[in-house]
Amino acid sequence: MSSASAQNETNVPKYQHSSCRPGRTELKTSIQEFLAEVSSSVPPDSKCPRCGAQLQYVETTFRLYGVESQWRVRVPVCQCMLADVDQ
Ligand SMILES: [Zn+2]
DSSP: OOOOOOOOOOOOOOOOOOOOOHHHHHHHHHHHHHHHHHHHHHOOOBBOOTTBBBEEEEEEEETTOOOSOOEEEEEEEEEHHHHHHHH
């Protein structure tokens, strides 16, 4: 007694045409989240892929226009890169 009642109702998901496109607020939030994540995670001591020297970390402060908070991000820099810039 098998009732083979295959329901062929295709449930097409209705796209919600929300009028809110990714706007500035959303972008700003994404940047905030990114900066918060980067600033909180201290990068491990790593070495330069070019010359093998210990990387130095330059603390940089990021700010967003219209946002009170600021983030400190340690950017890895190597002397060999700086030497290239100076030339
Ligand atoms: Zn280097």
